[in-house]
Amino acid sequence: MLVALDLQHRKVWLVAAQLALVLGGDGTLLSAARAVAHEGVPILAVNLGSLGFLTEVPLSEMYTTLEAIDGCDCPTEQRALLDCTLFRNGNKVAQHFALNDAVISKSAIARLLDFDLLIDGVFVFNCKADGVIIATPTGSTAYSLAAGGPVLMPSVTSFVVTPVCPHSLTHRPLVVTDKATIELKVGTSDEEAYLSIDGQVGVPVKQGDHLTCHRASHTVKLLRTKKTFFNVLRTKLKWGQR
Amino acid sequence: MLVALDLQHRKVWLVAAQLALVLGGDGTLLSAARAVAHEGVPILAVNLGSLGFLTEVPLSEMYTTLEAIDGCDCPTEQRALLDCTLFRNGNKVAQHFALNDAVISKSAIARLLDFDLLIDGVFVFNCKADGVIIATPTGSTAYSLAAGGPVLMPSVTSFVVTPVCPHSLTHRPLVVTDKATIELKVGTSDEEAYLSIDGQVGVPVKQGDHLTCHRASHTVKLLRTKKTFFNVLRTKLKWGQR
Amino acid sequence: MLVALDLQHRKVWLVAAQLALVLGGDGTLLSAARAVAHEGVPILAVNLGSLGFLTEVPLSEMYTTLEAIDGCDCPTEQRALLDCTLFRNGNKVAQHFALNDAVISKSAIARLLDFDLLIDGVFVFNCKADGVIIATPTGSTAYSLAAGGPVLMPSVTSFVVTPVCPHSLTHRPLVVTDKATIELKVGTSDEEAYLSIDGQVGVPVKQGDHLTCHRASHTVKLLRTKKTFFNVLRTKLKWGQR
Amino acid sequence: MLVALDLQHRKVWLVAAQLALVLGGDGTLLSAARAVAHEGVPILAVNLGSLGFLTEVPLSEMYTTLEAIDGCDCPTEQRALLDCTLFRNGNKVAQHFALNDAVISKSAIARLLDFDLLIDGVFVFNCKADGVIIATPTGSTAYSLAAGGPVLMPSVTSFVVTPVCPHSLTHRPLVVTDKATIELKVGTSDEEAYLSIDGQVGVPVKQGDHLTCHRASHTVKLLRTKKTFFNVLRTKLKWGQR
Numbered sequence: 001m002l003v004a005l006d007l008q009h010r011k012v013w014l015v016a017a018q019l020a021l022v023l024g025g026d027g028t029l030l031s032a033a034r035a036v037a038h039e040g041v042p043i044l045a046v047n048l049g050s051l052g053f054l055t056e057v058p059l060s061e062m063y064t065t066l067e068a069i070d071g072c073d074c075p076t077e078q079r080a081l082l083d084c085t086l087f088r089n090g091n092k093v094a095q096h097f098a099l100n101d102a103v104i105s106k107s108a109i110a111r112l113l114d115f116d117l118l119i120d121g122v123f124v125f126n127c128k129a130d131g132v133i134i135a136t137p138t139g140s141t142a143y144s145l146a147a148g149g150p151v152l153m154p155s156v157t158s159f160v161v162t163p164v165c166p167h168s169l170t171h172r173p174l175v176v177t178d179k180a181t182i183e184l185k186v187g188t189s190d191e192e193a194y195l196s197i198d199g200q201v202g203v204p205v206k207q208g209d210h211l212t213c214h215r216a217s218h219t220v221k222l223l224r225t226k227k228t229f230f231n232v233l234r235t236k237l238k239w240g241q242r
Numbered sequence: 243m244l245v246a247l248d249l250q251h252r253k254v255w256l257v258a259a260q261l262a263l264v265l266g267g268d269g270t271l272l273s274a275a276r277a278v279a280h281e282g283v284p285i286l287a288v289n290l291g292s293l294g295f296l297t298e299v300p301l302s303e304m305y306t307t308l309e310a311i312d313g314c315d316c317p318t319e320q321r322a323l324l325d326c327t328l329f330r331n332g333n334k335v336a337q338h339f340a341l342n343d344a345v346i347s348k349s350a351i352a353r354l355l356d357f358d359l360l361i362d363g364v365f366v367f368n369c370k371a372d373g374v375i376i377a378t379p380t381g382s383t384a385y386s387l388a389a390g391g392p393v394l395m396p397s398v399t400s401f402v403v404t405p406v407c408p409h410s411l412t413h414r415p416l417v418v419t420d421k422a423t424i425e426l427k428v429g430t431s432d433e434e435a436y437l438s439i440d441g442q443v444g445v446p447v448k449q450g451d452h453l454t455c456h457r458a459s460h461t462v463k464l465l466r467t468k469k470t471f472f473n474v475l476r477t478k479l480k481w482g483q484r
Numbered sequence: 485m486l487v488a489l490d491l492q493h494r495k496v497w498l499v500a501a502q503l504a505l506v507l508g509g510d511g512t513l514l515s516a517a518r519a520v521a522h523e524g525v526p527i528l529a530v531n532l533g534s535l536g537f538l539t540e541v542p543l544s545e546m547y548t549t550l551e552a553i554d555g556c557d558c559p560t561e562q563r564a565l566l567d568c569t570l571f572r573n574g575n576k577v578a579q580h581f582a583l584n585d586a587v588i589s590k591s592a593i594a595r596l597l598d599f600d601l602l603i604d605g606v607f608v609f610n611c612k613a614d615g616v617i618i619a620t621p622t623g624s625t626a627y628s629l630a631a632g633g634p635v636l637m638p639s640v641t642s643f644v645v646t647p648v649c650p651h652s653l654t655h656r657p658l659v660v661t662d663k664a665t666i667e668l669k670v671g672t673s674d675e676e677a678y679l680s681i682d683g684q685v686g687v688p689v690k691q692g693d694h695l696t697c698h699r700a701s702h703t704v705k706l707l708r709t710k711k712t713f714f715n716v717l718r719t720k721l722k723w724g725q726r
Numbered sequence: 727m728l729v730a731l732d733l734q735h736r737k738v739w740l741v742a743a744q745l746a747l748v749l750g751g752d753g754t755l756l757s758a759a760r761a762v763a764h765e766g767v768p769i770l771a772v773n774l775g776s777l778g779f780l781t782e783v784p785l786s787e788m789y790t791t792l793e794a795i796d797g798c799d800c801p802t803e804q805r806a807l808l809d810c811t812l813f814r815n816g817n818k819v820a821q822h823f824a825l826n827d828a829v830i831s832k833s834a835i836a837r838l839l840d841f842d843l844l845i846d847g848v849f850v851f852n853c854k855a856d857g858v859i860i861a862t863p864t865g866s867t868a869y870s871l872a873a874g875g876p877v878l879m880p881s882v883t884s885f886v887v888t889p890v891c892p893h894s895l896t897h898r899p900l901v902v903t904d905k906a907t908i909e910l911k912v913g914t915s916d917e918e919a920y921l922s923i924d925g926q927v928g929v930p931v932k933q934g935d936h937l938t939c940h941r942a943s944h945t946v947k948l949l950r951t952k953k954t955f956f957n958v959l960r961t962k963l964k965w966g967q968r
C-alpha cells in the first residue's frame with residue numbers, strides 16, 4: 001500500500017492495489033484522477049467540502065463505505081479522459097490528461113481570441129470568443145454548463161465543444177463523437193492566452209499554437225455507491241423533483 | 243421501379259430498387275424517410291426550395307448527380323431514427339418513427355405542461371414547460387436548436403432531450419446515449435397537448451400518457467455527395483468562415 | 485364596500501374604497517389587476533397558493549397586515565400596464581390591458597409563425613418563431629424569463645420583446661422604452677395562432693393581423709409591505725444568497 | 727481647431743469647436759468619446775475598418791457627410807455614459823467613464839470570482855462567475871450580448887448587469903434603471919481580477935474592492951446620418967429582413 005500526503009495542497013492520497021481513496025472536493029479528485037488513472041486503480045472519493053458532482057460519499061459514511069467495499073466486487077463507473085497535446089511550430093510543448101475539460105481562454109485584459117475548430121482534420125468553424133471549452137461528459141456539468149453547454153450523461157461516448165462568450169450569435173455548443181480528434185488552432189493575435197486543464201494546470205498559449213484532443217486509451221474508474229448521476233443533478237442543479 | 247405521386251401534398255416520390263429520389267424541401271424528405279427507411283433504400287434528396295439541412299443537391303445538379311451515382315458504389319450516411327410509442331392506460335395508441343424529433347407541446351392557449359423524464363426507467367427530473375423535444379442528431383439542428391439545444395454531429399450515437407421554455411431556470415438540454423430508452427410521462431393536467439413527429443404528425447396527448455422513445459433498429463440511408471455536414475452548418479447557421 | 489365573489493373561477497375579490505384585497509395566486513392577481521386598475525384602487529395581494537412574485541403576503545399575516553395598513557399612509561408601488569389592441573383589416577377586434585405580457589403564439593401542431601416587429605412605425609426585424617412575448621417589467625419574471633428574457637426591475641420604464649424559439653439563432657430579447665409603440669404584424673401564414681393576455685385571455689389571430697401595444701395611461705398600484713423585489717427573486721429564482 | 731494625431735495607437739482625432747471627427751473603428755470611437763464627451767462636442771465617426779455599431783459613415787462618404795453637416799442643424803443622438811469608481815479600503819483608486827461597459831473579470835488561470843451586487847445600497851445577489859458586465863444601452867450590443875444579455879434600444883434609460891458564465895444556472899441579466907447606483911463588491915478571494923472600461927482600460931482589482939457605477943451627468947453626442955439603429959442591428963447581427 002502506498003500512502004501519499006500532499007500537505008502543501010491539503011490533499012491526502014491513499015493509493016493501494018485495491019483502490020485510491022481521495023479525500024477532498026471535486027478539485028482534489030480531478031488532480032488525483034489524472035495522477036492515478038493510468039494505473040487502473042478504482043477511486044473512492046470522500047467529500048470533505050461542499051457537495052461535489054464527483055465526490056459523493058460524505059466523511060461520516062467513509063468507514064461504512066470502505067467496509068462495504070472490502071472484499072466485495074463493487075461496480076465501478078468508467079469515465080473518459082481527454083488526451084490533450086499542445087503543439088508549437090510542430091513541436092509538442094505540453095501534454096496532459098483531462099477528466100473535466102481542456103480550455104483555451106484569453107487573459108482578463110486581452111481582447112477576443114480567434115480560433116479555428118477542426119474535427120478529424122476537417123475545418124468546422126472560425127470563432128472569435130473569450131475562449132473555447134472541450135469537455136468530457138464528466139466535465140459537461142462543470143465550466144461548460146456555466147458557458148451554456150448541455151449536460152452529457154456519463155454513458156455518452158461524446159465530447160462537447162462550447163465557445164465562451166462567442167462574438168457571433170450563431171455559435172452553439174457542438175457535441176462530437178469521442179472517436180474523433182478535436183483540434184483548436186489559435187489564430188494570429190497579440191493577445192495573452194492560456195490552456196487550462198480541469199481548471200488547474202495553466203500553460204501559456206501563443207498564436208499559431210495547435211491543441212489536439214482525443215479520447216485517452218485509459219479511463220478513470222469511480223467506485224459507485226448508492227447515489228445515481230441524476231440524484232446529484234437534482235441536488236446540485238436543483239433540477240425539479242416530482 | 244415504383245413511381246409514387248402524392249399530388250395533394252405536393253410531393254413526388256420515385257422509389258426504385260437502387261435509390262429513392264426525393265424532390266422537395268427538408269419537410270418532404272422527413273416524410274419520405276419515415277415511409278421508405280424500413281426498406282433499406284438509400285435516399286437522394288434534391289432540393290426544390292430554400293437550402294435545407296438534408297436536401298443538399300440543387301435541382302440543376304440532379305441529372306449529373308444521378309449519372310454519377312449510377313453504377314457506382316456511392317457512400318451513404320446512416321441516420322438514426324427514433325422509434326416512438328404513445329401509451330394510454332397501458333395501451334399503445336400511436337407508434338411512429340422520427341428522423342428529426344418527437345415533441346410534446348401544449349396548445350397555444352394552454353398553460354404549462356408538467357412532465358416527468360425517465361431514462362431506462364430511472365426518474366431524472368420533473369419539468370413544467372411549454373413542451374419537451376426528443377431529438378436525433380439529425381433533428382438537433384431543427385427545433386431543438388431553436389429551443390436552445392446543442393448541435394450533435396451526425397456520427398454521435400446519442401439523442402438530446404431539450405425542454406421548451408422551462409419554468410425553472412435550471413433545466414438544460416440533456417444528451418442521452420442512444421442505447422437508452424427515454425420516457426416522458428405527462429403529468430396531471432387539464433391542458434390540451436399534442437405529440438408531433440418531425441413537426442408533421444399531430445397526436446392528441448392526455449394526462450397520464452407515456453411517450454417511450456428508443457433507437458429504431460433500421461436507419462435512414464442518405465446518399466452523400468460533395469458537401470459536408472459542416473459546410474451546411476456554415477451556410478445555414480452562418481457559422482464563422484476562416 | 486364592494487365584495488365580489490367569483491366562485492366559478494375560485495376567486496374572491498373584496499373591493500373597497502381604500503384597497504382591493506385579492507386572495508389567491510399570481511393568476512388571480514393578474515385578472516383582478518386588469519379589472520380594478522383603472523379605478524386607481526391600491527391592491528393588497530394575499531397568497532393562498534405557492535409563493536408568487538406578486539402575492540407576497542401569506543394568509544397567516546393577512547389580518548396583521550390589514551391592521552397595519554388601516555389608517556396609515558402605506559407606500560404603493562406603481563406597475564405599468566400594456567394597452568394592447570388587435571386590428572384586422574383596419575378594424576379593432578380586441579382590446580385588453582396586460583400586467584404581465586401580451587403573447588402571440590402558434591398552436592401546438594402549427595409550424596413556425598412569421599412576424600414583423602415595428603417600433604414607432606419603423607421596421608425592426610422579421611422573425612420566424614413559435615411566438616413573440618411583449619412583457620412589462622412585472623411580466624419579465626414570468627413567461628419572458630422562461631423564453632430567455634432578462635429580468636427588468638419594477639422601476640425600469642421599458643418593455644421587453646422576447647421571441648419564443650426563434651428559427652434564426654441571432655434574435656435576442658429587445659428592451660424598448662415604454663414611450664414607444666410596439667407593433668407586431670402576423671405574416672402570411674395558414675397556421676393557427678392566438679393572442680393571450682397575462683396567459684389568461686385567448687383571442688384567435690389571423691394572418692395580416694396587427695397587434696399594437698403601448699403603455700396604458702393608468703397603472704396598477706400594489707401595496708408594499710416588508711419584502712423587497714430582490715427578496716422575492718432570491719426566494720423564487722434561487723438567486724445566490726451571500 | 728485642434729488636430730490630435732495619436733500615431734502610436736493608429737488613431738487620428740480632429741477636434742473642432744463644431745464637431746469631433748473620429749476616424750477608425752468602434753474601439754477608436756470609444757476612447758475618443760471618453761476623451762471629448764465632457765466638452766459637449768458632437769462626434770462624427772467615420773469607419774476605417776469593418777462595419778461597427780457606432781462608426782456608421784464609410785470613408786467614401788466622409789466629405790459629402792461633412793458638407794451636409796456644415797452649417798446645418800444636424801440631429802445628434804445622446805448616449806449615456808457610466809461614471810465608474812473603484813474603491814479600496816474606503817479610498818478611490820480609479821475613476822473612469824464608460825460608453826460601452828465596465829467589466830470585472832478573472833484572469834485566465836484564476837478560478838471563479840465572487841461578487842455581491844447591490845442596487846442603491848440594497849443587496850441583490852451573490853454570484854460566482856468569470857466576471858460581471860455593467861453595460862449601457864450602447865454597450866448592450868457589445869460584450870454583454872456575447873455573454874447572453876438583451877439588446878437595449880439607445881433610447882432606453884437603463885443599464886444592464888450581465889454575469890459572465892455564472893456558476894449558478896439561475897442568474898440572468900438584470901435591467902436596472904439609470905437613476906440607480908449599481909455596486910459590485912468583490913468577495914474574499916486570492917484570485918487575480920481586473921476592471922476593464924470599454925474593453926480598453928485595465929485596472930487590477932483586489933478582494934474587498936467596491937466598484938460603483940451611476941449615470942454620468944454628461945452624455946456622448948453622436949451626429950446621426952441616415953442609418954437607423956435597427957439597420958445596423960440587421961446588418962451586424964443578421965437580424966431577419968422582411
